[in-house]
Amino acid sequence: MFDRFRKAKPKGDRGEDLPPPHEGLPDSSHTGGLCPRCGKQSSFQNIGSLPITFESTYIIDHTGRQEPLFLDRVTSLICSHCGHGVAVVEEKWIGDHPAREGMKEGGVESYHGISWWPLPEIKLPKDVPSEISSAFAEAATALYANCPRASTVMARRALEAITVDKGETSGNLVTRLRNLATKNILQPTLADWADEVRLVGNVGAHYDVINQVERDDAQQLVKFVRELIRYLYELPADLARRRQGAQPQ
Numbered sequence: 267m268f269d270r271f272r273k274a275k276p277k278g279d280r281g282e283d284l285p286p287p288h289e290g291l292p293d294s295s296h297t298g299g300l301c302p303r304c305g306k307q308s309s310f311q312n313i314g315s316l317p318i319t320f321e322s323t324y325i326i327d328h329t330g331r332q333e334p335l336f337l338d339r340v341t342s343l344i345c346s347h348c349g350h351g352v353a354v355v356e357e358k359w360i361g362d363h364p365a366r367e368g369m370k371e372g373g374v375e376s377y378h379g380i381s382w383w384p385l386p387e388i389k390l391p392k393d394v395p396s397e398i399s400s401a402f403a404e405a406a407t408a409l410y411a412n413c414p415r416a417s418t419v420m421a422r423r424a425l426e427a428i429t430v431d432k433g434e435t436s437g438n439l440v441t442r443l444r445n446l447a448t449k450n451i452l453q454p455t456l457a458d459w460a461d462e463v464r465l466v467g468n469v470g471a472h473y474d475v476i477n478q479v480e481r482d483d484a485q486q487l488v489k490f491v492r493e494l495i496r497y498l499y500e501l502p503a504d505l506a507r508r509r510q511g512a513q514p515q
Contacts, residue, residue, distance in 0.1 A: 293379030302386040304348035315341040355381040393503035398427045414484035
């Protein structure tokens with residue numbers, strides 16, 4: 267009797283069931299995500315793994331043969347949308363920490379992606395100026411290549427390019443952001459987040475043994491810059507086309 271209250275499972279372009287949304291690229295722990303090949307949110311089939319980084323210790327299997335323990339492996343995943351394969355370098359985790367950190371406590375063994383091939387091609391709509399698109403593409407590519415510091419620096423560069431495009435060409439970045447907020451080009455919450463991009467980008471650009479940029483920091487900043495670009499460029503352009511009776515890009 268409660269069937270009508272249940273949400274329908276998300277479907278792909280071909281009608282296939284999709285796994286729960288995952289913000290990022292797929293691995294063995296998340297068999298759904300963004301396909302680097304076709305750029306679609308999809309589900310993936312795991313067709314096998316090979317170890318590539320080994321520990322110095324061994325285990326004895328049931329035949330008495332020594333088997334080396336491994337820390338990293340390469341896994342092949344097949345996208346259910348485009349049918350092509352993605353290679354993922356995965357790090358072994360025990361519980362909630364990487365296995366290479368040593369045995370801290372027990373837990374379930376799992377594998378988490380740290381590098382992908384091919385890297386996704388990041389393309390923004392033509393409504394976005396090329397300088398901004400280029401900087402954002404580098405930020406996203408660095409993030410997927412597990413280079414969080416480089417990612418935050420390029421996210422900051424994309425933000426700087428946005429301020430120039432919106433008419434703020436002089437002064438430092440914090441002054442430009444304040445000016446855009448004063449002009450109501452940036453709403454207060456967006457302005458605060460944009461300043462966070464600036465601050466973390468500065469940390470990524472300068473050596474600091476205390477303040478380090480983590481991957482989660484870079485992922486949040488890239489996600490914000492993407493939404494900022496959508497808010498400032500794509501939505502206004504789509505609205506203008508809609509009013510003119512044209513289709514969105």
